[in-house]
Amino acid sequence: xxxxxxxxxxxxxxxxxxxxxxxxxxxxxxxxxxxxxxxxxxxxxxxxxxxxxxxxxxxxxxxxxxxxxxxxxxxxxxxxxxxxxxxxxxxxxxxxxxxxxxxxxxxxxxxxxxxxxxxxxxxxxxxxxxxxxxxxxxxxxxxxxxxxxxxxxxxxxxxxxxxxxxxxxxxxxx
Numbered sequence: 001x002x003x004x005x006x007x008x009x010x011x012x013x014x015x016x017x018x019x020x021x022x023x024x025x026x027x028x029x030x031x032x033x034x035x036x037x038x039x040x041x042x043x044x045x046x047x048x049x050x051x052x053x054x055x056x057x058x059x060x061x062x063x064x065x066x067x068x069x070x071x072x073x074x075x076x077x078x079x080x081x082x083x084x085x086x087x088x089x090x091x092x093x094x095x096x097x098x099x100x101x102x103x104x105x106x107x108x109x110x111x112x113x114x115x116x117x118x119x120x121x122x123x124x125x126x127x128x129x130x131x132x133x134x135x136x137x138x139x140x141x142x143x144x145x146x147x148x149x150x151x152x153x154x155x156x157x158x159x160x161x162x163x164x165x166x167x168x169x170x171x172x173x174x
Contacts (some may be wrong), residue, residue: 005130005145006145008130009057009061011130012065012070016070016125017069018126019122019124019125020123021073021120021122021123022076022077022162024077024120025134025138026078026082026086027085027138028085036092037088040092041088046092048094055092055095056160059095064165066099070092072100073101073104075162077116078106080107080108083153086172097170104166111165115158117154117158124164131143131144
C-alpha cells in the first residue's frame with residue numbers, strides 16, 4: 001500500500017454518518033478469505049455463542065463505528081442460484097449483523113435496470129469512495145479513491161436503489 005493511502009480502519013473511523021458497501025461479485029479469491037472458505041467447505045461454521053472466534057478485528061471495528069452513531073450498511077447483488085462462495089458468505093453474515101451492520105441481498109435479475117458502477121465500493125459519508133478492484137478470478141488487485149461528487153452520487157443512487165429492492169439478511173434464503 002502506498003504510504004499516503006488510507007487504511008479501511010482509518011476511513012471508517014473518520015466516517016461521521018454513514019458507511020455503505022456494495023458487493024457485486026459471485027466469488028472472491030482474496031487471500032484472507034481462502035483459508036476461511038476452505039474451512040467452511042470442510043464443515044466449519046461460526047458459533048453464534050462464541051463471538052471471540054468471529055472475524056476480528058473487522059467486526060470490532062464495525063461495532064465501534066455503529067456504537068458512535070455511524071450507520072453501516074452492506075448490499076450484495078448475487079446471481080441465483082447462488083454460488084458456493086455466496087452460500088459461505090451468507091452463512092457467516094450473522095456476525096456482521098451482530099456487530100451492527102445492516103445487510104441486504106438482491107438477486108442479480110432484479111438489478112438489470114439499475115445504473116451500477118463497474119466495481120464494488122465503500123462510500124463514506126456520501127463523499128469519499130473506495131473502489132475495490134479484482135482480477136477475473138476474484139483476487140484482490142487494487143483500491144482506488146475518488147471524492148468526485150458526480151461519482152459519489154452515482155454510487156449513492158445505485159446503492160439506495162439496490163437497498164430498496166433487496167431482502168434483509170434475516171429473510172434471504174440461499
